[in-house]
């Protein structure tokens with residue numbers, strides 16, 4: 001018998017299950033990869049693990065700006081590696097996500113819009129300021145090429161293996177854009193006619209980048225993790241065929257339905273993607289549709305349920 005003991009919780013990242021959503025989408029072949037089953041609670045565990053492989057020698061202190069999940073993943077990794085960790089988040093971040101980062105021993109900085117240039121919350125500007133000094137490293141998921149590379153090398157191949165190459169359409173929420181860009185590129189390299197469709201809240205920036213359709217108003221959403229005022233550099237528009245936008249009410253309704261009808265307690269961004277798939281159904285007949293559910297509904301119990 002071979003020992004299956006992991007040397008730390010970091011080695012427990014990945015190998016998340018893929019399940020069919022046969023109750024919500026009867027007659028359509030939709031499967032979802034449950035990324036909330038990672039030990040830090042989200043898909044961001046993978047990106048952080050990958051980025052930390054290139055941590056400069058001598059780093060004692062790490063900093064990241066995050067809608068919460070990357071912060072939790074980095075805080076978990078910092079606990080294992082003995083690093084000091086500071087995380088900046090928008091002040092609208094759910095209390096469960098803030099407490100989760102603190103529980104790992106990291107410091108959380110709640111950022112108001114006036115703290116920087118980003119009208120959604122100045123958390124990127126604050127992170128830049130905190131990261132000044134020696135032996136401090138800012139991961140910078142919104143600009144680092146390592147973000148999408150993590151999903152190109154890790155999440156994409158894992159999904160491809162799990163579905164045994166059976167995928168026609170990949171539907172994915174967009175926040176930094178790393179997940180859709182990395183997985184999307186990998187799938188298209190394996191099978192060039194795979195269609196990659198992004199989903200984001202109304203008036204977010206990515207639809208305009210891909211299809212040149214203007215937003216109808218300012219971007220405001222209660223759905224955490226997806227949507228941006230300005231497209232992030234981690235997003236690769238060459239990989240994405242189209243982007244659909246979803247009203248917050250629909251995202252939250254599908255989030256609740258995922259829990260009540262599929263037994264999948266996922267976050268609001270997963271509800272947003274499920275609502276996107278529902279909107280796209282007429283063009284999905286006869287196709288195998290794959291998606292990822294980035295995090296758990298447990299982190300939003302006081303906000304969405």
Ligand SMILES: Cc1ncc(COP(=O)(O)O)c(C=O)c1O
Pocket residue numbers: 042067068069070173174175176177178179180224225226267269270294295
């Ligand atoms: C809950 C949730 N969903 C979706 C995303 C979007 O993933 P990406 O940043 O790779 O586009 C994020 C990113 O922070 C997230 O936290």
